[in-house]
Amino acid sequence: MSAAIKITCMDHAPAELRTLAAKSDDADKTRRLLAIAMIHDGASRLDAARQAGMDRQTLRDWVHRSNDAGIDGLVSRKPAGASPKLSQAQMAELRELVIAGPNPKIHKVIRWRCVDLRAEVTRRFSVTVPERTIGKWLRRLKPTQLQPRPYHPKKDAEAQEAFKKTSVLA
Numbered sequence: 001m002s003a004a005i006k007i008t009c010m011d012h013a014p015a016e017l018r019t020l021a022a023k024s025d026d027a028d029k030t031r032r033l034l035a036i037a038m039i040h041d042g043a044s045r046l047d048a049a050r051q052a053g054m055d056r057q058t059l060r061d062w063v064h065r066s067n068d069a070g071i072d073g074l075v076s077r078k079p080a081g082a083s084p085k086l087s088q089a090q091m092a093e094l095r096e097l098v099i100a101g102p103n104p105k106i107h108k109v110i111r112w113r114c115v116d117l118r119a120e121v122t123r124r125f126s127v128t129v130p131e132r133t134i135g136k137w138l139r140r141l142k143p144t145q146l147q148p149r150p151y152h153p154k155k156d157a158e159a160q161e162a163f164k165k166t167s168v169l170a
Contacts, residue, residue: 014040032074
């Protein structure tokens with residue numbers, strides 16, 4: 001059986017660690033601070049780990065992080081996540097494409113839908129994403145140009161006025 005990892009970061013006394021734990025709004029960091037405070041007070045590593053709701057190996061890992069980075073090392077790190085499918089330049093190009101609108105002769109549509117933009121993104125950038133992702137990108141881009149409501153090309157303004165004047169509803 002190997003010896004316990006020595007706590008080399010002795011910046012805070014056990015009472016200070018407990019005070020920091022009480023003021024912390026991160027529950028995981030609080031548990032880690034309390035476990036290290038118990039070790040400072042002379043409790044066994046196994047007892048400190050059990051009291052904090054972790055196993056001894058996990059407590060050992062947190063002691064390593066505490067020794068390396070101090071109290072700030074006890075905060076849970078967020079994973080980086082997936083890398084973006086489009087670069088910033090490509091997103092800017094997509095934004096310009098959305099604002100400019102489709103060319104009916106080239107794109108065969110009169111206004112962009114997510115399915116149409118998905119096909120265009122696949123064609124331009126060689127990236128295949130679901131329609132839902134296109135919708136998320138559009139919300140993130142916040143295009144501000146508003147399009148008027150489409151109207152029928154054979155609309156007759158005079159017929160509308162005549163209908164308004166003779167209608168019983170008016």
